[in-house]
Amino acid sequence: MSSETSSAGAGERDHLLRQRALKVVPGGMTGHLNAAQLPAGYPQYFARGQGCRVWDVDGREYIDFMCSWGPNLLGHAHPQVDEAARRQQALGDCLNGPTERFVELAERFVARTAHADWALFQKNGTDATTICLMVARAATGKRKVLVATKAYHGADPWCTPVPVGITAEDRAHLIYYTYNDTASLDAAVAKAGDDLAAIVCAAFKHDLGVDQELPTAAFARHARQLCDKAGAALIVDEVRAGMRVHAGGSWETVGVRPDLCAWSKSIANGYALAAVTGVDSLRDAATRIYATGSFWSGGVAMAASLATLDVADAQDVVGHVQAMGQRLRDGIAAQAASHGMPVRQTGPAALPLILFEDDPAFEKGSAFTVEALRRGVYLHPRHNMFLSLAHTEADIDQALEATDAAFAAVSRRYGSR
Amino acid sequence: MSSETSSAGAGERDHLLRQRALKVVPGGMTGHLNAAQLPAGYPQYFARGQGCRVWDVDGREYIDFMCSWGPNLLGHAHPQVDEAARRQQALGDCLNGPTERFVELAERFVARTAHADWALFQKNGTDATTICLMVARAATGKRKVLVATKAYHGADPWCTPVPVGITAEDRAHLIYYTYNDTASLDAAVAKAGDDLAAIVCAAFKHDLGVDQELPTAAFARHARQLCDKAGAALIVDEVRAGMRVHAGGSWETVGVRPDLCAWSKSIANGYALAAVTGVDSLRDAATRIYATGSFWSGGVAMAASLATLDVADAQDVVGHVQAMGQRLRDGIAAQAASHGMPVRQTGPAALPLILFEDDPAFEKGSAFTVEALRRGVYLHPRHNMFLSLAHTEADIDQALEATDAAFAAVSRRYGSR
Structure with missing residues (x-):
């Protein structure tokens, strides 16, 4: 997937930065943070982080379930x-x-x-x-x-x-x-x-x-x-x-x-x-x-x-991230069942992974995370995610509202079981 | 050289930190910053840096010619x-x-x-x-x-x-x-x-x-x-x-x-x-x-x-560090001649290296840098050093007062040519 393609749906400032980067960075971006590896719509560039929230360069706010791919254990800007x-x-x-x-x-x-x-x-x-x-x-x-x-x-x-x-x-x-x-x-x-x-x-x-x-x-x-x-x-x-x-x-x-x-x-x-x-x-x-x-x-x-x-x-961070991860996992499991879109959730709850059944090319998973992203929740369709001390029950519940709508959208597109 | 040996002459706080480190760090320290590779008297632990000066944990101040082995191009805490x-x-x-x-x-x-x-x-x-x-x-x-x-x-x-x-x-x-x-x-x-x-x-x-x-x-x-x-x-x-x-x-x-x-x-x-x-x-x-x-x-x-x-x-940093390095080099050359202790100074002036003639085991060089260290100048006896934008002519001249005394002490010990 080219950077051109994947910047579709991301914001205008993000798009302009990608255009500039293509001139001075091989492929526009390399490594695990390369948004070209994510579905179209994901931002490449970020402006700010606070607690469990991140803001992209176009000012869009997300509840962050990647924690910078792990580092932010206590939340951004602790x-x-x-x-x-x-x-x-x-x-x-x-x-x-x-x-x-x-x-x-x-x-x-x-x-x-x-x-x-x-x-x-x-x-x-x-x-x-x-x-x-x-x-x-x-x-x-x-x-x-x-x-x-x-x-x-x-x-x-x-x-x-x-x-x-x-x-x-x-x-x-x-x-x-x-x-x-x-x-x-x-x-x-x-x-x-x-x-x-x-x-x-x-x-x-x-x-x-x-x-x-x-x-x-x-x-x-x-x-x-x-x-x-x-x-x-x-x-x-x-x-x-x-x-x-x-x-x-x-x-x-x-x-x-x-x-x-x-x-x-x-x-x-x-x-x-x-x-x-x-x-x-x-x-x-x-x-x-x-x-x-x-x-x-x-x-x-x-x-x-x-x-x-x-x-x-x-503060028993391990206990907290496991509990918040479990709350997310339980909510996702219930939503998956109610929407008839079975998912597999594996590994430690604090490092959650959500994979859709019958989804070898991660199409459902990608559609799901894009729908969640549009609703202000930053998930990953293929890689494990990360909880932080900054995630509260209210944040998880707010995220679950978005994932419920995302499940609904995806089940409309792919049909429920 | 063991950490025990090399902490002799360093301060009390430095010594205590080395003792603590020996329990929890292999050899007490590893890598290029390991003071065991330096002559006895060099501190291992540092508290602070400002401009071209560094302070060890015992409060001793040095004019710094290592710049953290290169990184501090503009001086500490710019x-x-x-x-x-x-x-x-x-x-x-x-x-x-x-x-x-x-x-x-x-x-x-x-x-x-x-x-x-x-x-x-x-x-x-x-x-x-x-x-x-x-x-x-x-x-x-x-x-x-x-x-x-x-x-x-x-x-x-x-x-x-x-x-x-x-x-x-x-x-x-x-x-x-x-x-x-x-x-x-x-x-x-x-x-x-x-x-x-x-x-x-x-x-x-x-x-x-x-x-x-x-x-x-x-x-x-x-x-x-x-x-x-x-x-x-x-x-x-x-x-x-x-x-x-x-x-x-x-x-x-x-x-x-x-x-x-x-x-x-x-x-x-x-x-x-x-x-x-x-x-x-x-x-x-x-x-x-x-x-x-x-x-x-x-x-x-x-x-x-x-x-x-x-x-x-x-600010033409290259021009400045080359000029300050040349001022140091010229001063050292004059002192070496006047004390009858020939040295070789090679490479770019901004990354000076001072090696003594007839000194295969770096004994003279080590004695020289230890004498300079005691007088508040941090040099390296075998590795190239680094100038920064923070080094002024006055700093170089102050360092040269110390190196002149260091040359005198070393020529007394080893004899001049």
């Missing part, structure tokens, strides 16, 4: 977080070394994360997942890394979901298994032979456009046992799920502790930050690898993260 | 930049799509960068260099990438200077040449055969601990010709040098235009941002690759970058 960031910015952000916030934040991650004995900080989720692989390989001296088929772990050459501009060697030591399938994990471990460095698991299965799956306890335990037996590292990628499923790490819900976790997105409520947490036995390996970035020690994002975790710990 | 960032933060930073700042900044990069027809934005310099490789490989369908021996292009597995936790395959398609050596470039191109995707050159040679070298016009033109002949991409890594050598791109000084440039560090005066600029013929390839990050479209760093470039364009 006063406590932004004030902490402002205070740190007035002192200094990027200096010749870290600020005290660096030590405080590492201590906080270690204190609140069940498996963690240490922490390191970066800017991108991809930085964190890549460092997990480096630490595992440095610790074990082994090369093979098991990843689930179609799992998203970032966009470096070793993991980008669109393998263009990469070489076969970038993935030479990856072996694929199927999430939640212990037999496939056994087969992949066997294939690794005596060269197994790590098993990487997303906190839950959140592949694009298919039903989400929570990890089964049997699968998680099996992954843990296989790593223990081989002396390999169990890596949980928390970039997407972190802080919304369980405060101490998502796999606390299945009673399994990883050796390494990759974090980003939600940990600083929209300020750019990523983290790796690890266990003591991998501390030496984490010291020996060399990965760094110009802005990784910046104090502002760390001050924002500390404030985010203050709020997360004080 | 009011115009910070105000632009504050204004954008009040609206929104990380949203469901970019803000208008994204288009404005891409337009600005295209307008002011000699070779650029388009721009993309990221967070780390490593993101930018990695994307340059991906674009070159996508455009050519070839795999081989030529890089100079010991050049620093970031810290992903393909380029980290400490190859621990990586696999041989991460560098399977790299071929090495010697900077400014056209014969070595010819040999590397021959080795690539019909599989040459790109030649990567740092804007100038700035390898750790050795004399810097500006590119010769003959070398730059030869690299350009080899790429043209092979249909490969000429990539200039501007991450270190960008905005301090030539406003339109460092290789304007030798009259050669690259196909792709990687930018970061200085482009947003300390706010986390990186960029790739490219030529029209690579636009399609840049559209086809997939690289993205949760925070890459954040409006605050882009607003900061626009304000930084406003100042850079209005």
Whole structure:
């Protein structure tokens, strides 16, 4: 879908910005925020965010169920977080070394994360997942890394979901298994032979456009046992799920502790930050690898993260986002039934995914989200969404009024079952 | 050198923070900001920056010649930049799509960068260099990438200077040449055969601990010709040098235009941002690759970058940092002569490097910088340094008083020639 096409229905200012961007940005926009991947009518450019609301550049207001694809855990422009960031910015952000916030934040991650004995900080989720692989390989001296088929772990050459501009060697030591399938994990471990460095698991299965799956306890335990037996590292990628499923790490819900976790997105409520947490036995390996970035020690994002975790710990954010996600899910389920438009809702309620039955090309889903968008609700037709602390019951109920009308419109177009 | 050792001479608060960090951070600190790589006496933790001054956590003030290893082009806490960032933060930073700042900044990069027809934005310099490789490989369908021996292009597995936790395959398609050596470039191109995707050159040679070298016009033109002949991409890594050598791109000084440039560090005066600029013929390839990050479209760093470039364009920042660097260089040269302690000063004056003669283990250099540090001047004994717009003649002259005393102390210890 070209940018031209997809700007139809979006506002005039959005359209003009897309025209300007086409001249100076390849394709007008790239990456996961490219509105060309969304149905026509979605805006590309945004002006403002406040709480659970966002405004596009044409002044249209939406109840936001993407939270910037995860980062806004507490809602946009959270006063406590932004004030902490402002205070740190007035002192200094990027200096010749870290600020005290660096030590405080590492201590906080270690204190609140069940498996963690240490922490390191970066800017991108991809930085964190890549460092997990480096630490595992440095610790074990082994090369093979098991990843689930179609799992998203970032966009470096070793993991980008669109393998263009990469070489076969970038993935030479990856072996694929199927999430939640212990037999496939056994087969992949066997294939690794005596060269197994790590098993990487997303906190839950959140592949694009298919039903989400929570990890089964049997699968998680099996992954843990296989790593223990081989002396390999169990890596949980928390970039997407972190802080919304369980405060101490998502796999606390299945009673399994990883050796390494990759974090980003939600940990600083929209300020750019990523983290790796690890266990003591991998501390030496984490010291020996060399990965760094110009802005990784910046104090502002760390001050924002500390404030985010203050709020997360004080206000049971996990409980709130799960409850609000469940309220949305229950409402959607009831509407789907009443309109005779069956949907599948999978994964954690705080990261909802709504897929329509008999909708392989996401036509119904797209029509549904466009109808909701016109009524002021920003949903995604194929990707999981995100709840925040700023979503109230009233916001969910207001959103459900819009989705009810959206279901009605879609059922008129596609017919109800 | 252990953190224990190197904290000797630093302040009490710094020492206590290092002790706390040792428990929760591998090695207490990692990466290029790790003070364990500096002589004893250097602080690890910083509290504040203002103009060309930084303060460590024990309240010691330094005239700063590292500028956070590059980012602070205009000086710490530049009011115009910070105000632009504050204004954008009040609206929104990380949203469901970019803000208008994204288009404005891409337009600005295209307008002011000699070779650029388009721009993309990221967070780390490593993101930018990695994307340059991906674009070159996508455009050519070839795999081989030529890089100079010991050049620093970031810290992903393909380029980290400490190859621990990586696999041989991460560098399977790299071929090495010697900077400014056209014969070595010819040999590397021959080795690539019909599989040459790109030649990567740092804007100038700035390898750790050795004399810097500006590119010769003959070398730059030869690299350009080899790429043209092979249909490969000429990539200039501007991450270190960008905005301090030539406003339109460092290789304007030798009259050669690259196909792709990687930018970061200085482009947003300390706010986390990186960029790739490219030529029209690579636009399609840049559209086809997939690289993205949760925070890459954040409006605050882009607003900061626009304000930084406003100042850079209005006040001839390149001219100023070159002039201040030359004033420092001239003063150091005179002091070195008068104290009978010969030094080599190489590379662009705005990114000064001071290496002592007959000092293979950097003992004299380390002693010199420690003496300067005690007198309130923050230098680096092995790595190039950075000037900013905030450095005035009076600051340089004040720093030179300290370095004169430092030369005297070092010549007493090591003897003068």
